Amino acid sequence: MTVLSTRALGRALLARQHLLARTDLEPAALVHHLGGLQAQAVPQPPYLGLLARLDGFTPEQLTTLIEQRAVVRIALQRGTIHLVTAEDCRTLRPLLQPVLDQALRTTFGKRLAGLDLTALAAEARALVEEEARTFQQLGALLAAGRPDRDPAALAQAARCLLPLVQVPPRGLWGRSGPAAHTTAEAWLGRPMDPSPSPDDLVLRYLAAFGPAGAADLKKWCGRTGLGPVLRRLAPRLLTFRDERGRPLYDLPEAPRPGSDVPAPVRLVAPFDNLLLSHADRSRVLPEEYKGRVMSQNGIVLGTLLVDGLVAGTWRLTGEREVTVQPFVPLARADREAAEAEARRVLAFAGEGGGAVRIEEVA
Structure with a gap:
């Protein structure tokens, strides 16, 4: 069985993430x-x-998609808010319902003990389909008939039980607004997919993040029990091993460039799934830098990629500035490339005359 080096896995990931x-x-x-x-x-x-x-790419392109309901913001992978296409919302949300069910049990189970969740979901659906509501508003309304219950827990139960999308202007570049919710069915005018395929979930993950194993798949989406699906699909897939001997699966037609393929300097977004979708992140994130990129309270900083690996962090501030903080001294060409990427961010943000600051390594 072919062994893929960590560097080769990184190049494959970057290729299918369109970061090469x-x-x-x-x-x-x-x-x-x-x-x-x-x-x-x-x-x-x-x-x-x-x-x-x-x-x-311009901000208006994504803003238009959100306003036209072609893409939506909804709790999906790992129970966190993701921006997905309308069709993916209809298929991914039912497939990832077990992730939300687990979150409901572990986080709010005691505060919801003995509650009729079916009745709660029906009431919550009627309320948010009447008009989009924040969780504070929804919790207060649900608690009106349940005075002995925590309003916040009731609202979060609704979030887990129903496919709730955040409606604009929430999440729009330069505008945004409160996180007000309605159901995906009401917003899209279509029902959820009644029989989505877990096979498609696995294959789509490999297309964007492979080669990968069962532990990686779980890390990406949060759903357990997909290992058997992956093994059942194995006859349609290529099988590899990583340097530790762990089995990896991949689509035959997916790109797997050689480990010597050049990887350009890139500024990767905060919270990017590039860093959140593998049990072993070392294909792009050296272990020694993990604590400098990911905080204990779940914050994931924007990252600087040099030669395919995280080599620093960056941020776009309200002061018309992009600040890049390398972890190691940058070669002249990499420093110039990082500055060019930062200028590209400023132009995107409408701050073409803004400042770029690349900090010196202490």
Whole structure:
């Protein structure tokens, strides 16, 4: 069985993430290919995630897709808010319902003990389909008939039980707004897919993040029990091993460039799934830098990629500035490339005259 080095796995991941070379795909097509973009924070991550991967991308392109309901913000992978296409919302949300069920049991189980969750879901659905509501508003309304219950727990139960989308202007570049929710069915005018295929979930993950194993798949989506699906699909897949001997699966037609293929400097968005979708992140994130990129309270900083690996962090601030903090001294060519990428971010943000600051390594 062929062994793929960590560097080769990194190049394969970057190739199918369109971080080796930018693509001219339509934004909605790229959102679909990636299985969505993490969008818990607003509004930057999904916009900057697309910018890193697309040629000629502008904020208006994604804003229009959100306003036209072609893409939506909804709790999906790992129970976090993702931006996905309308069709993916209809299939991924039912497939990832077990993730939300587990979150409901572990986080709010005691506060919801003895509650008729079916009746709660029906009441919550009627309320948010009457008008989009924040969780604070929804919790207060649900608690009106349940005075002995915690309103916040009731609202979070509704979030787990129902496919709730965040409606605009939430998440729009330069505007945003409160996180108000309605059901995906009401917003899209279509029902959820009644029989989505877990096979498709696995195959789509491999297309965007492979080669990978069962532990990686779980890390990406949060759902357990997909290992048997992966093994059942094995006859249709190629099988490899990593340097530790762990089995990896991949689509035969997926790109696997050689480990010596050049990887350009890139500024990867905060909370990007590039860093959140493998049990072993070392294909792009050296272990010694994990604590400098990911905080204990779940914050994931924007990252600087040099030669295919995280080599620093970066941020776009409200002061019309991009600040890059390398972890190691940068070669002159890499420093110039990082500055060019930062200028590209400023132009995207409408701050073409803004400042780029590349900090010196202490």
